[in-house]
Every structure is written in structure tokens, then in C-alpha cells.
Amino acid sequence: MDQPIRMKSNGQISVVLNSQKKKSLSKELPGPQVVPKVISPEHSALREIEDELGALVGMEEMKRMIKEIYAWIYVNKKREEMGLKAKKQALHMMFKGNPGTGKTTVARLIGKLFLKMNVLSKGHLIEAERADLVGEYIGHTAQKTRDLIKKAQGGILFVDEAYSLGRGGEKDFGKEAIDTLVKHMEDKQHEFILILAGYSREMEHFLTLNPGLHSRFPLVIDFPDYNIEQLMEISSRMLVEREYSLSHEAEKKLKDHLIWVKAVLSPSGFSNGRYVRNVIEKSIRAQAMRLLMLNSYDRHELMTLRSNDLVFDED
DSSP states (O other): OOOOEEEOTTSEEEEESOTTTOOEEEEEOOOOOOOOOOOOGGGHHHHHHHHHHHTSOSOHHHHHHHHHHHHHHHHHHHHHHTTOOOOOOOOOEEEEEOTTSSHHHHHHHHHHHHHHTTSSSSOOEEEEOHHHHOOSSTTHHHHHHHHHHHHTTTSEEEETTGGGGGSSOTTSTHHHHHHHHHHHHHHTTTTOEEEEEEOHHHHHHHGGGSTTTGGGOOEEEEEOOOOHHHHHHHHHHHHHHHTOEEOHHHHHHHHHHHHHHHHHSOGGGOOHHHHHHHHHHHHHHHHHHHHHHHTOOOHHHHHEEOGGGOOOTTO
């Protein structure tokens, strides 16, 4: 005969032996074990960076990658303490993605994390582009590139639109900059971190310009474009930070415009979060002018952006 089993709310199991007599045997179960969620103080660096990452919209792959990097560095230190082999790994990175997807912001966070973990002695970020690396005559480029690497010692050298270094052909000095970077990535690989950033397709071609480039970037992170809901969330966070809000009509107008502009512009021509920021900042200025003309300054109006305040360059 089947013996129905019923669970009581007090953590006991009641086994019904006879449905008519309903005699029961009870067995006390141990209470649920609560696993503490408090992160060990030695992992405070990860906790602080996670808090900052939590403020960023999307970027799930990047967030996972940063946790993996943290875990690898931490466990490597534990291996050293136990006398196990723990060869240092180069941490040079490549960021691939369209404009406004958060590449520079993430580079700064990585610098802060590595400083807290004693991977970098300073953790600062040196931003550079082609003009900062490429000189005007033979030998000038190598010197300019070495000077930038020297400034980045103990921190990160972040080269945006790195593919532009290879656009000038064989006689262009950009190739000299690439060769100099490759040499110092090897010679000083544990003294600074090089992050090259740019559009996905262009960066793939860039890697073919020097046979030593591809193998020197063990960490490649893709930064996908934001979808409409993520762009709206970015706008909402920007407005909250500035103590503004959109009226219902303004919110609908912004969403409809983002749907349209993403459909019209090419992926590389749309600047994602940067585009939203520019719209918000222009709209705040337009609202200020409207309120000035109306001579109306009550609290609600000071905080509300209306649909006619939204300013789009495409209009």
C-alpha cells in the first residue's frame, strides 16, 4: 500500500501509514544551514570593483571575465605560498566593440582592481591615440611610443582606435609604433598593461600587421552594442544621478527615436551610451532655456524634462 508523505511547516516529515487511522510518525529534520554571504576581507578589492561594475548596464561577458582574472591572480598567489609553480601571465588585453560601449570606463576599473591586488604599482590609465604614438620622421615614432610606455609604467596604456596605426601602408610610421609596442609588451610585460581598443572587424585586421601581436593578447573582451531597453536604462541612471526625470511623453519620444536611429545608422556609426549622454545633456540645456523664458522655477518643473526639451541632431 502506498504511504503518503506530507511535509509540515515546522520542518517535520509526517508519514501516513493508514489513511483511515491517520497514525503518524514524526522525524525531526535539522534546520536549514545558512551559508554566510559576507565576503572575506581579503576579497574586499573584488567586492569594491563588483559594486562599481553593478552600476554599469549590460556587459555580462566583461563582468564575468574580470571575476575570472581576479580568481586566477588570487589562486596564483596561493600556489606561490604553497611552493607550487605559479608563472606570471601577461595581462595585456584587447577590447573590441563600437563607440560608447564602455571600453574606457572598464579600463579604468581594471586599473583600480590591479592596484588593489598589487599587480600594478600605480594603477593609473594613460589614454593614447595615433597622434600620441606616431611621429613625423624616422626614429621619432619609436621615441614617442617609448615615452608613453614609460609614463604608463605601473599602470595601463590604453590605445583607442588602435587599428589606425596600420592604415598608412608600408611607408607609414604607424608600423614603427606597432613594432615598438610589441617589443616592450615582451620586455616589460609585468611592468605595465597594454589595452588596445577599437571596432571588432578593424581590430581583427590589425592583428595581422605584426606576427607577434595575436599571441601577446591572452585576454580579448567583446563589448556588444546596447539594445533599446539598455539604452533607456542608461538614460534613466544618468537622469537620476543629475536629479532629473522624463515626463511620460518625453520617455516615449526618446524610446521611439532610439529605435529609429539604431535602424538608420550603421552599428559603427551609432555611439551607444555616448549618444544617449549627449541627448540628455543637450535636453537639459534646452529645458533650462525653456524655464528661463517662462520664468517658472518650481521644484517639479526644475526636475522634469518634457518632450519638447529633447534635442536630436538628426531632427
